[in-house]
Amino acid sequence: TYTKTYIIPLARKAEVVFTEVQYTTSGSSVIIRGQLVNVGDYDAKYLTVYAQALGEGLTVENPTTYLGTLAAGEGTSFLIYASAERIGKYGLKLSAKYYGPDMEWHETTEEISIEIAGIVEEKEKITPIKYEEILPIIIGLPVVTLIIGFIMGRYTRWKSA
Structure with a gap:
């Protein structure tokens, strides 16, 4: 062996x-x-x-x-x-x-x-919205809603008559 x-x-x-x-x-x-x-x-x-x-x-x-x-x-x-x-x-x-x-x-x-490549500034200056810029929206939205309501009311009365 x-x-x-x-x-x-x-x-x-x-x-x-x-x-x-x-x-x-x-x-x-x-x-x-x-x-x-x-x-x-x-x-x-x-x-x-x-x-x-x-x-x-x-x-x-x-x-x-x-x-x-x-x-x-x-x-x-x-x-x-x-x-x-x-x-x-x-x-x-x-x-x-x-x-x-x-x-x-x-x-x-x-x-x-x-x-x-680029560093972004930590805090960007945020300018508040001026009241003059948002005033047409504040006035216009309720007026448009009133007009649409008036038209819908007249239409439904005319339809039911």
Whole structure:
């Protein structure tokens, strides 16, 4: 009998990667939506996403987002809120830190570029409606109602006679 023994090293690890990062702008507000996937074969524990603005003019409102444990083969999504001071291009560094089975902290990073095309003024001045503009409507509506009522009354009397 001939036997052969093969030793296959099994290294269990957690490996978290950014799969999709998108941003949307509305005036000076920026919403960054991202997805993380654990492509490893072990759970990634204490998964936290950190956001840091690269340069001036972009303020991150929630720089830390705790996501918890991400099981092997699973994915999760996160939202980051930011605001820009002016029109222009900004850089944002996203990093995901997690605790692996090797009892060490691991980190994966991704940088994205954000472009703000236009910023709308926060408060537009609202002008009140002038009384002279609405006066014809106030007078005209009851007069028109009276005329229609008079015509309908005459028509129904004529029809019944």
